[in-house]
Every structure is written in structure tokens, then in C-alpha cells.
Amino acid sequence: MIVSPPRTHADLIPQLSHQRRRRERRRLQIVAALAALLIAGGVLTLMVGQSTTPLHVVLRVLSGEDVPGASFTVGTLRLPRMTLAVLAGLSFGLGGAACQTLLRNPLASPDIIGITAGSGAAAVLGIVMLQWSGAAISVLAIVGGLGTALLIHALAWRDGLSGARLILIGIGIAAMLNSVTAYVLLQAPAWSLQEALRWLTGSVNGARLGQALPLLTALLTFGSLLLVRSRDIDALRLGDDKAAALGVRLGAVRLQVIIGIVGLISTATAAVGPIAFVSFLAGPIAAWIVGPGRPVLVPAALVGAVLVLGGDYAGQFLLPNRYPVGVVTGALGGPYLLYLIVRMNRTGRVA
Amino acid sequence: MTGSSLSARNLTAGYGDRTVLQSLDLDVAKGGITAIVGANACGKSTLLRTMSRLLVPATGQVLLNGKSIHHTPPRALAQRLGLLPQSPTAPDGMTVADLVSRGRHPHHGMLSRWTAADDAAVARAMTVTGTADLAEREIDALSGGQRQRVWIAMALAQQTDVLLLDEPTTFLDIAHQIEVLDLLVDLNRADGTTIVMVLHDLNLAARYADRILALAQGHLHAAGTPEDVLTSDTVRHVFGLACQIITDPVSGKPMMLPRSRHDRTAPRVMKPLRSVPTKASPT
Numbered sequence: 001m002i003v004s005p006p007r008t009h010a011d012l013i014p015q016l017s018h019q020r021r022r023r024e025r026r027r028l029q030i031v032a033a034l035a036a037l038l039i040a041g042g043v044l045t046l047m048v049g050q051s052t053t054p055l056h057v058v059l060r061v062l063s064g065e066d067v068p069g070a071s072f073t074v075g076t077l078r079l080p081r082m083t084l085a086v087l088a089g090l091s092f093g094l095g096g097a098a099c100q101t102l103l104r105n106p107l108a109s110p111d112i113i114g115i116t117a118g119s120g121a122a123a124v125l126g127i128v129m130l131q132w133s134g135a136a137i138s139v140l141a142i143v144g145g146l147g148t149a150l151l152i153h154a155l156a157w158r159d160g161l162s163g164a165r166l167i168l169i170g171i172g173i174a175a176m177l178n179s180v181t182a183y184v185l186l187q188a189p190a191w192s193l194q195e196a197l198r199w200l201t202g203s204v205n206g207a208r209l210g211q212a213l214p215l216l217t218a219l220l221t222f223g224s225l226l227l228v229r230s231r232d233i234d235a236l237r238l239g240d241d242k243a244a245a246l247g248v249r250l251g252a253v254r255l256q257v258i259i260g261i262v263g264l265i266s267t268a269t270a271a272v273g274p275i276a277f278v279s280f281l282a283g284p285i286a287a288w289i290v291g292p293g294r295p296v297l298v299p300a301a302l303v304g305a306v307l308v309l310g311g312d313y314a315g316q317f318l319l320p321n322r323y324p325v326g327v328v329t330g331a332l333g334g335p336y337l338l339y340l341i342v343r344m345n346r347t348g349r350v351a
Numbered sequence: 352m353t354g355s356s357l358s359a360r361n362l363t364a365g366y367g368d369r370t371v372l373q374s375l376d377l378d379v380a381k382g383g384i385t386a387i388v389g390a391n392a393c394g395k396s397t398l399l400r401t402m403s404r405l406l407v408p409a410t411g412q413v414l415l416n417g418k419s420i421h422h423t424p425p426r427a428l429a430q431r432l433g434l435l436p437q438s439p440t441a442p443d444g445m446t447v448a449d450l451v452s453r454g455r456h457p458h459h460g461m462l463s464r465w466t467a468a469d470d471a472a473v474a475r476a477m478t479v480t481g482t483a484d485l486a487e488r489e490i491d492a493l494s495g496g497q498r499q500r501v502w503i504a505m506a507l508a509q510q511t512d513v514l515l516l517d518e519p520t521t522f523l524d525i526a527h528q529i530e531v532l533d534l535l536v537d538l539n540r541a542d543g544t545t546i547v548m549v550l551h552d553l554n555l556a557a558r559y560a561d562r563i564l565a566l567a568q569g570h571l572h573a574a575g576t577p578e579d580v581l582t583s584d585t586v587r588h589v590f591g592l593a594c595q596i597i598t599d600p601v602s603g604k605p606m607m608l609p610r611s612r613h614d615r616t617a618p619r620v621m622k623p624l625r626s627v628p629t630k631a632s633p634t
Binding site: 010012013016019228234235237238239245247249 | 400403404405425426427428429430433434435436440441442443444445449450452453454456457459461465467470471474475477478479483486489509
């Protein structure tokens with residue numbers, strides 16, 4: 001059917017508002033579908049592991065009842081692991097997508113440009129050298145992440161910020177910080193391979209429910225810092241000049257968004273380690289689902305959670321060996337990074 | 352909407368240690384079309400960026416209706432003064448209607464909802480710029496001229512009474528240049544929007560602007576009507592170019608014909624430019 005083009009703006013108004021409503025409805029449907037997928041995945045990981053626990057037993061455990069056997073497998077093993085995976089995934093996804101949007105480049109995610117590495121190195125230093133633990137480690141990780149962000153910002157600044165320069169400097173800083181982490185791990189007295197792997201690739205092994213609280217607090221605090229600015233973040237995609245011309249306070253918004261990103265990424269890294277490529281992948285996958293040019297923050301957070309939850313489950317039960325979640329997500333992210341680099345070679349610019 | 356007055360007082364601005372504009376004073380005609388012309392790197396774009404709050408001046412101020420724009424909250428300013436930067440970029444895959452809607456940004460707070468007035472403003476902006484038929488097309492897929500009309504539509508949806516444009520005709524072929532400039536005249540006549548634009552082409556500036564500001568090395572060299580400003584003396588001073596000015600038979604405005612070293616009819620121009628005695632013959 002060929003719709004005749006609207007002649008006057010009176011004809012155009014209903015057409016525009018119809019299309020806008022359709023887009024909003026579609027957006028809500030996508031968010032609802034992703035949330036449903038996440039909830040289904042969460043319930044599944046509580047029910048099915050090496051043994052299968054029926055749903056009604058899982059619900060009894062969740063309501064606080066003491067069920068012999070199930071209380072241990074579901075309440076002590078699976079629930080903390082699932083909770084931590086979801087919270088960390090939400091944080092990585094939201095922070096990563098905000099960072100990519102702010103710097104207008106899919107390569108500019110916190111795990112590529114060194115923020116995750118900075119938080120991880122600070123956390124490992126705190127644990128091994130200072131024998132700190134708990135909330136102090138989260139705070140130290142935030143300080144490390146913020147310090148790294150400021151450092152790459154300062155090094156990349158030359159009469160303004162160029163995305164390409166920032167990314168290249170960030171990759172270098174990330175490599176340096178990762179070697180700091182590796183060195184400190186070698187100095188650690190008696191650590192298991194599992195423990196070390198957490199700080200090298202990220203893992204939710206041995207999760208405790210007590211770790212979830214700082215993560216949840218950070219997600220609510222720093223996440224809302226980003227979400228109240230989502231309209232401004234969206235305007236920034238048109239370029240700094242155009243965003244400023246639309247009335248966005250560039251300096252204030254950028255600072256608030258960077259604090260939000262670092263807070264989310266650092267607390268999550270302090271809890272589960274630098275789970276490879278989740279913040280790098282969540283934004284592009286979400287953009288692919290919601291369609292080009294649409295806001296991605298909330299869908300990206302949900303995609304991040306699905307990635308970590310699914311990756312951890314696959315690493316535990318679906319693969320021939322047991323792998324920490326970071327190995328699985330790393331295997332997913334590697335090819336996408338290669339694709340971006342190939343495209344960059346072809347177009348001659350950084351993404 | 353009535354036009355607003357925009358002026359600069361004792362404006363000095365630049366980047367870091369490099370001063371580009373030197374104590375500049377100027378007034379933009381209220382409800383008129385003003386063209387800023389000048390050689391490359393003379394400060395045209397810096398002036399536009401300072402007048403639109405993208406750049407904070409070292410000294411002096413920019414006044415919109417007598418009030419300093421650097422002391423106006425950004426969102427309140429963006430409701431009155433719009434800017435189309437030089438070659439802006441749209442995110443990959445964004446549709447025309449979506450982009451034009453972003454022009455409503457300054458009219459919304461953190462929590463406010465989209466209203467019928469927003470739809471009406473977007474629809475009107477798209478109708479007057481002739482982009483209504485493109486509503487669901489992706490920006491990347493448009494021609495240069497269409498794309499520029501879409502960006503102007505976005506600036507219109509912002510509903511400001513002053514619109515600044517940085518070289519709105521760059522990268523467009525001549526037909527699209529005329530189309531875009533005609534559109535700006537339409538807007539100026541219909542809404543009384545004050546238009547200030549940086550233009551490279553002196554003849555188009557003379558043809559479309561009520562007033563021309565000629566910048567040279569960060570100073571305002573000449574300001575006035577096209578007839579006042581577009582003289583061979585000004586062109587020589589501002590561009591270091593010898594030329595002849597005639598009256599454009601189509602528009603009746605002054606028209607600049609540059610002299611080249613290779614013109615057979617002007618053998619004397621073979622000498623170095625600065626020493627050329629100009630034969631100004633203002634018809």
C-alpha cells in the first residue's frame with residue numbers, strides 16, 4: 001500500500017504521533033521481553049544445576065523455609081551466585097553502554113579503555129598487600145577506577161578530547177594495569193587457582209549473599225545518576241556542539257556520567273572481577289535489538305545481566321569443562337572485537 | 352515570534368593561548384539575515400561558537416536582548432537561540448523524524464512528557480523544510496541537500512527566535528546551496544527569525560543577507576549592507592584578492608568577480624597580488 005505523503009503539517013501530526021507511540025510501545029515490549037528472559041534464566045539457574053530442584057522447593061527455600069539439602073544447594077550455592085551474576089551484569093551493561101554513548105564509539109567501553117583494569121588492580125592490591133576486605137575493597141576499586149579514568153582523560157586531552165586517542169591510550173593503560181594485577185597475584189601467598197582466575201578473567205565462583213548488598217547499593221546510586229541523565233546522554237550522541245546547542249551542560253553532565261560509569265564498573269569489578277567483554281558487548285547487542293538510533297541504556301543493562309548469568313551457567317554446566325564466566329564471555333567478545341578492528345582497518349578510522 | 356537582538360561587546364576569545372578574536376564589537380540586525388564573511392582562519396567560526404555559548408570568551412560578552420548569554424542557564428538559552436554547527440553528524444541509522452524530534456530537547460526537563468505541542472512543532476519544522484516525505488528514512492541514506500534540510504528542520508523544531516548557522520552550504524552543489532538559502536529567507540520572512548550565518552561565497556552572502564560582517568584577522572573590518580561592504584577595497588583587505596565588483600543582473604546586488612593571474616584581459620594582475628593597483632569600478 002502506498003501512503004500518499006502528507007501535504008500540510010496538520011496531516012503530519014497524527015502520523016508522527018502514531019509512529020512515536022509505536023516506537024515507545026516497541027521499546028516497552030523489548031524491555032519487558034528482556035526482563036522476562038532474565039527472570040526465566042534466574043529461576044532456571046536456581047532450579048537446574050548438577051541436580052534438579054523442583055520450582056515449589058525453590059520457592060519454599062526463597063521464602064526462608066529450611067528444606068534439608070535444597071536449602072544448601074539453592075540457598076547457599078545457587079542463590080548468591082545468581083544474585084551476584086545479575087547485579088554485576090546490570091552494572092557492567094549499564095556502565096558500558098553509557099561509556100560507549102558518551103564517547104560515541106563502540107570500542108570505548110570501560111573494559112577496553114582501562115577503567116575495569118584500574119578497579120581490578122586496586123582491588124587486588126587492597127586484598128593482597130593491605131589485607132583489606134568487604135566495603136573497603138569496593139571503595140578502593142572506585143578510587144582506582146576513577147584514578148584511571150582521570151589519567152587517560154589527562155593523557156588524551158589536547159585542545160579537546162579525541163575518541164581515537166583516548167581509546168588507544170586506554171588500551172595501553174589497561175595492558176599496564178593488567179600486568180600489575182598479574183604481578184600482585186604472583187606475590188599472593190596461598191591463593192587457589194579459582195581465586196586468582198576471578199581477578200584475571202572474572203568469576204562468580206564462591207559467591208556469598210553478603211557481597212550483593214554493596215553491589216545493589218552501588219547499582220541504585222550510580223545507576224540512577226546515569227538514568228536521570230539519559231535524555232542528555234542521548235543528546236550527546238549528536239556531537240558535543242549540537243548537544244550544547246540543545247542546552248546540555250556539557251561539563252556537568254560529562255562529570256556526572258563519568259562518576260556513574262566508574263561507580264558501577266568499579267563496584268562490580270570489586271565483587272566479581274573484570275568479567276571479560278560484558279560492558280563491551282552489552283551496548284552493541286542492545287542497539288541491535290532496539291534498532292539503530294534508539295536509546296540503549298536500560299536494554300543494555302538487561303543484556304549485560306543475561307550475558308553474565310548465561311555465561312556463568314554455560315561455564316558451569318553446558319561446556320565439557322568448568323570455566324569461570326569471564327572465559328565464556330571472553331570467547332564471545334573476542335570475535336566482535338576482531339570484527340570492529342577489521343572494520344576500522346577498512347574505513348581507516350577507529351570504529 | 353519576533354526577532355531578538357544579538358550583539359557582542361568588547362569580545363576577545365580564542366583557544367588556550369591563541370587569541371582568535373580581538374576586542375570585537377558588533378550588532379546583529381534584529382529579525383534580519385546577517386552573513387559573516389572572511390578568509391580562512393579569520394575567526395568566523397570562533398565568533399559563531401562564542402555567540403552560541405560553545406566557547407567562553409576571555410573578556411567581553413555576548414548579549415541576547417541585552418542579557419549576557421554566558422549568564423543565562425543553558426536550557427533557557429537553547430529555547431531562544433539555536434545553532435547548526437558545521438557538518439554535524441547523526442548517529443548511525445537514526446531516522447529523520449527521530450532526529451528532528453531531538454530539537455525539542457531544550458523544551459523538556461528531566462521528567463516532562465512529550466506533548467501535542469511537541470508533535471506540532473516537529474510537524475511544522477518538517478513541512479516547511481520539505482522533509483515530511485522523508486520522515487521514516489534514515490539520515491545516512493539521504494543526499495547532502497536533503498540532510499542539510501533535515502538539520503535545519505531540527506533547529507526549527509527548537510523554535511528559537513535566533514538561528515546561527517556555520518557554513519550551511521558547505522559540501523552542497525549550487526542548486527542545493529540556493530535551495531537551503533531560499534529556505535532560510537522563507538523562515539526569516541515567515542517567523543521573523545533572526546538569522547546569522549557564516550558563508551564562504553561572497554556573492555551568495557551579498558545576495559541573501561541584509562547585512563554583511565567582514566572579519567579580518569579577528570577584527571571586524573567592515574559591517575553594513577552588501578552594497579556598503581562588498582567593495583574591491585574590502586575584498587583586497589579581507590582576502591588579499593584583486594577583484595572587480597559589478598551589479599548582479601539577476602538580483603541587482605553587488606557581485607564580485609575575482610581577478611586571476613591568468614586573465615588575458617587583465618595582464619597587470621600577473622605581478623604579485625599585493626602590489627596590484629586595483630581597478631575598482633563599482634558600476
